[in-house]
Amino acid sequence: VWGGGVKRAEWTPFSQVSGVSSxxxxxxxISGLGDIDNDGIPDILVGAPSQGPITGSGAPTGAAYILLLTTEGRLKASFRFQDQDLNAPSPPLSTALSTLTG
Structure with a gap:
């Protein structure tokens, strides 16, 4: 998770979500979730469509991560859900998120 200015050169690493493959x-x-842990800080949902494991067809199953954030935007906790955890149909859960704007 990166934060900072508008330009990439201004970004600095805030937190790392463990278990995410390169x-x-x-x-x-990315989608906003509102404040799901009732701490007054908005939380987000992040897709990772190429996160494993690999299916029988050779395609990754994908994953979605709930990120609970601090007031500084740092990671407080994360939770990973993969398509097989939810018995989700195609398209993969992680590709069906809305866009976070504003």
Missing amino acids: SAKFGQS
């Missing part, structure tokens, strides 16, 4: 495409989709 090829997971983590962050391809």
Whole structure:
């Protein structure tokens, strides 16, 4: 999880979500969740459509991560859900998130 200014050169690493593979495409989709843990801080849902494990067809199952944040935007806790955990139909759960704007 990165934070900072508008330009990439201004970004600094805030937190790292454990268990995410380098090829997971983590962050391809992001959605605001509101304040799901009632701490007054908005939380987010992040998709990682190429997160394993690999299915019989050779495609990754994908994953979605709930990220609970601090007032500074740092990671307080994360929870991973994979398509097989939810018995989700196609398209993968992690590609069906809405866009976070504003």
